[in-house]
Amino acid sequence: MTPPVPPSARSTSKGRHRATIADVARMAEVAPMTVSRVLTGAAAVRPDKVKRIQEAIQLLRYKPNETARALRSQRSRIIGLIVPRLSDPFFATIAHAVNNVAVDNGYSVLITTSNDEEETEYSQAQLMVLRGVEGIVIIPGAGYHSKLNRQEFEHICLVALDKPIDEPSIDSVFVENFEGSRTAVEHLIGHGHQRITCISDASDLYTLSKRQQGYEQAMMEHDLKINTITDCTAERASDRIRQLMQSKYAPTAIFTTNGPATRNVLHTLLQLGVKLPDDLALIGFDDFEFADMLQTSLTVIRQPASEMGRIAALRLFEQIQDDIEPHIGKVITLPVELVIRRSCGCKPRPSTTPRKPRASSR
């Protein structure tokens, strides 16, 4: 039982062409327009014709060509998503959530990674527009001002995530970087610490500086001396931390402002044989898998990664569906959560199952 070959079939190196709406119309003996109406439900069609058309669709295995639809209707049903790196679980989790929302809305996602490169981000965003995406969710890369504030993006739906684009009218979704950091540092202060150092890894200026500000606020409110290290990259971490721990103002607690900084610091502390939380207390911004299974389980500020992606995508679809002038400048800020484990000095609660790190969405 070989399937019937569409009348318009031609053989190419890639095989037969798929059936078109004209093929269906011919087989059902109606006009292409009538088939279109059955497909889209745009207008009523006599039941007997509907039946003939549906039979033809079945027989020919007809499926509408979405590219042609997009060209004709100027609606691609595709959104774009730009992230710095997918190899970062935080961004990847956000991407997962964005995709789920898109699928729920009948949309597909065109994704790209900027690799934190200004030009890549810009050219890929442009390309997405040329491909007709109806909107873009972007996590701007670190270390530059995104060019997506340019005039050419003026009329396309846009939601910035995690960090802002330098243009006040763009909708944005952030977390409480300042408040979360202040909470974390206050927690350390509550444990009696006075010498607390804030350590960043010199990447993302926006989130890191907000978190540093939260640290500074907490310190100032308690009349404590501020000590911030901002260049604790993978290469320099070891030297900087050794130096810090050997200085006469060695801290009794550390607050790290993002995942990489936490990782770099932890690594060096392990090498130095520093025991958490006895020799030193530590709280990091951003949770990660296995944070609860380290030598000393880590107390962290958890960002709602999945929720961030979900909210950003939902906001994008609001823009798309309302058909509004997109750039309202709505800012949504999501709360973060202090997840208390052992590294801050808290005692483990005996009868409670340990807090699991970030769960995947769905």
Place this chain on the structure above:
Amino acid sequence: MTPPVPPSARSTSKGRHRATIADVARMAEVAPMTVSRVLTGAAAVRPDKVKRIQEAIQLLRYKPNETARALRSQRSRIIGLIVPRLSDPFFATIAHAVNNVAVDNGYSVLITTSNDEEETEYSQAQLMVLRGVEGIVIIPGAGYHSKLNRQEFEHICLVALDKPIDEPSIDSVFVENFEGSRTAVEHLIGHGHQRITCISDASDLYTLSKRQQGYEQAMMEHDLKINTITDCTAERASDRIRQLMQSKYAPTAIFTTNGPATRNVLHTLLQLGVKLPDDLALIGFDDFEFADMLQTSLTVIRQPASEMGRIAALRLFEQIQDDIEPHIGKVITLPVELVIRRSCGCKPRPSTTPRKPRASSR
């Protein structure tokens, strides 16, 4: 200095329409076709006209509509990528690499997550075809036979990654699941272990069974008794491991066959207060961030995630560019690597920097 408005400009709720090739042709006083030739370089055009055309392009900020191009030329310059979950760092790292290859080839990536659901995977793959993707890289979901072996995918370029699609003619990229597992188990045997249990989490049948076979092979070659647990899910892990460790055949070493299994086992061992590697040795299949910073750093089999994505995408582009009948059934198998840390019982090498977990590509 406001930019000139294209002659065809109309205002809509989303702002002006962008300039078309006809606008450029009009301004440069040539035929649209000539503009097209300048754009694509398909044929030579007289220098003076080229200049006029390029000026017009600049002035009108003309950019070609890629949807129209795709429709006309039947080449979307888009590939599809289907992964079970992006929240899994292994898949996300692969996705990152696939995207990089795509961008290098001037292509974009339409991504979707199947959430390990047969129907989602199938319908999303279909949708991608309707959107005109020139090929698909797919990581099939666990727990079912992918429907992408259906006739309707017969003529589209396809590369399966990590696990096979039940159709021998589809190109595939795997890792050495069997060999890697045998190596790991032999390593444990080399440490003198005789009672080694193999633990899986009841997810992906293909990779897990290959890895179990590798374990069994190593055990049989050394006349050791095989003991395989296949249902060590997050819910049951705790009971199963307790039970195992208290039985009179309690193992002296464990081999876990994937990341989740490793995680589940580790978690329970921590709760039970089992010390690695003294009370029990452990090797897990699949490396992860922080594997080197756990209570006892973990010895693992590392999969070349980034390389897997890169190779799969390259193979897809070979299919696309060669314009061959796609389904050759080429199988590429990548080697894995035993990363020795502490949990297997090896002594740390003093003067060496610890092996870092999976690095991100680029």
Place this chain on the structure above:
DNA sequence: CTGTTAGCGCCTTCAC
């Protein structure tokens, strides 16, 4: 080298 014609597959518009 350049322009004309035609049409990719679909849907908006307007007759009937």
Place this chain on the structure above:
DNA sequence: GTGAAGGCGCTAACAG
């Protein structure tokens, strides 16, 4: 209810 004409923006095919 239904169909014919036309065009979304672009380029293949063919003249010249």
